[in-house]
Amino acid sequence: TRSTRPQRLLKAVRKHAARGDPQSVISAIDHFCRHSEWAMNIGDEKGSILDSVVSELNPEKVLELGTYCGYSTVRIARLLPPGARLITLEFNAGYAAIARQVIAWAGLEDRVQLVEGASEDWIPRMKEHFGIETFDFVFLDHWKDRYLPDTKLMEDCGLLRKGTVLLADNVICPGVPDYLQYVRNSLSYKSCYFKSHLEYTKAEDGLEKSVFLG
Ligand SMILES: O=c1[nH]cnc2c(O)cc(-c3ccc(F)cc3)cc12
Numbered sequence: 001t002r003s004t005r006p007q008r009l010l011k012a013v014r015k016h017a018a019r020g021d022p023q024s025v026i027s028a029i030d031h032f033c034r035h036s037e038w039a040m041n042i043g044d045e046k047g048s049i050l051d052s053v054v055s056e057l058n059p060e061k062v063l064e065l066g067t068y069c070g071y072s073t074v075r076i077a078r079l080l081p082p083g084a085r086l087i088t089l090e091f092n093a094g095y096a097a098i099a100r101q102v103i104a105w106a107g108l109e110d111r112v113q114l115v116e117g118a119s120e121d122w123i124p125r126m127k128e129h130f131g132i133e134t135f136d137f138v139f140l141d142h143w144k145d146r147y148l149p150d151t152k153l154m155e156d157c158g159l160l161r162k163g164t165v166l167l168a169d170n171v172i173c174p175g176v177p178d179y180l181q182y183v184r185n186s187l188s189y190k191s192c193y194f195k196s197h198l199e200y201t202k203a204e205d206g207l208e209k210s211v212f213l214g
C-alpha cells in the first residue's frame, strides 16, 4: 500500500540528515517540504521566531501540544540544556511513530518524552504521572478547536505559574479566533502577536505569545 507523507518525510531525513545533528534534520525536513511535499511543520520562518522565544526563556519544563513528525520538537529540544525536559503529546498514532524516529535521528530522545493520546486526557495527569509541578513553556500546535479548552484545563490543573509562556501556532491560518479573543482580553495574560507566514507559503500566519500572569 502507498506510503504516508510522514513516512516519506522520515525517509528524506534518513537520506539527507546526519544522525545526531538536529540542524541537519531541520534542514532536511524544510527542503522536503519546499521541494517535494508541503507538510504542516511550523517551518523555518515561524521556526526562527519559536527559536528566539525558547532561547530567551531557557525553559526547564516544556509541554508541546501536537507533535506531528517532530519538527518543532527537534527545534525546541536542540535549544534545551540536557537536564531540561520536553513532553510532547500526539493523538495520531501514525504521526507519533514517525516523530519518535525523527527525534531519535536528531539524537534528542534523552530530553524528549513523546506521549500518545488526547491532550484533554493527559493534561489532568501531568502532575501524578510525570511529576510535573508547572510548565515554563507551552507550545500549542495541535488542533484549533482544542487551543482554548486545553488552555483553560491547564489553568484549572495548576500547570501554569506566574511567567509561564504560551506560544500558539496558526493563529491566523487555519486561525483560532476564540483562543485569541481569550488571551488578548483576559487579565490573566499579557499577549503579543508575531506576524509571519504559513509554513513554506506566502499566505499570512503568525504566532501568539501569551505570558500567564497568575
Ligand atoms: O491542523 C494543524 N495542526 C497544527 N498545525 C497546523 C499548521 O501549521 C497548518 C495547518 C494547515 C494550514 C493551511 C492549510 F490549507 C491546511 C493545513 C494545519 C495545522
Ligand SMILES: [Mg+2]
Residues within 6 Å of the ligand: 040, 041, 042, 141, 169, 170
Ligand atoms: Mg502548526
